[in-house]
Amino acid sequence: MEHEYKFEPSDHSVFPGMRMTNHEIAQPVSWDDKEKFIRKTFDDDPQKGCELLFKQYYQPLCSHVVRFVYSREIAEDIVGDIFYSLLEKQLYLQIASSYRAYLFAAARNRSLKHLRKEFGRGQDARDVESLSCENGMPSPQQILVYDELFKKIERTIQSLAPRNQTVFLMNRFEGKKYQQIATELNISVKAVEAHISKALHVLRKAVRDQITVVLLVLLFQELG
């Protein structure tokens, strides 16, 4: 059965940007040779296998998580933690989907957990924890609400006033301290604080409802 896939070129490696043919679309293309190779490496030496995964996915995962948490540092922490628990809790033994799907799903769940902690209504993140994707993969509905969430965040950041946005991104993305930003932009530290709390306020307001939607879908899925 497996070799039926083999001769199918995974389209991104050959013609990036090309329209897929009907034939290619019809079958899930994820179980490519690389996945199999990594799976085999995991059997021999988990740490080596994890390193391979890390090398392949760390960067795109960070890039994805950043869309949710809007902080480079936090994104790197979250993604690093996924790989850490993969080894530490031997989660690699339980992955039923492709590694890619697992990692992206885990990244999204952890991002949500972080957002709840930062912007949530003060409940603790325990119920999300129980809904983690570590065993089951998120359903299509869950995928869609996550998509909606990061797009909403993106839109919100874009809707910020330019100065507001600059200050916020300098703080969250470049990890600069208030004092540093104040000096660079030639404004007072008070002004920097005001910009950031304004940005956070807008973001919180926008994200809160979306978080609730995601949680509802997650819960619904869990019950159903």
Add this chain to the structure above:
Amino acid sequence: MFRVLPLKDKHMRLQLSKNSLFNFFSGHVTPLQKKLIEEWIEDKDNTESYYERLEEWEREHPQVAPDMEKAWQHILLRLKNKEITDVWTPLPDRKPSSQFQWIRYAAAAAALLGVMIYSGRDFIHYKTYKTAFGEVRTLSLSDGSKITLNANSSLQVPRFGFGSGTREVRLRGEAEFSVAHTRSEQTFLVHTPDHLEVEVLSTEFIVYSRDRGSKVVLRKGRVQKSYFAKEKFYCGRFRIQCEGRWSLNPVTW
């Protein structure tokens, strides 16, 4: 492991180009396109393709350029010191309550230590000489000064640093001081519980500090007397110069 669909189903499947998914991720789709993509995603068999596209999209539109080597080393380090790290590096996904648990313990321990040091500070800092009812005791300090403690009195002398910088003692009760002069002209300070301070260079005097009140009796030389004024305690102390003009009772011996 995976399902190969019969050929007939393949052609019934929804077609979706990579570009339209990319546009969907970027939020540049019309509502109708969006609807179409949502339908495509809702087909569970497309889940893997979806994540593959997502990865591709992230690769082509990177938001960050993380330092991979450093991050990997950090993970290895965490695995190596698993026990230690678990205790004091809060993992991002922990609940805040358990995340700061160790801080609470540390704070409690620090507070306890602080209280112990605070309550024991007199014992740590000072050596105390005490006289009982009817007992008179003569002491020699390391700088050569001689002190005669009258009955029912106590004198506290610093264990550390006495004679280097300052010479300060605390007296409760009554004592006669015969202060030795030092080359560096160090002052000698006597503190009493009612915040009387007697400052001298080299002289002989008696300090009396009982419940009834405080008195300084001068025998030789000069002293300076200062108070912590109670109502001005927080603003600092002020000093009263009193070179024998008042409050130093001229006593003939």
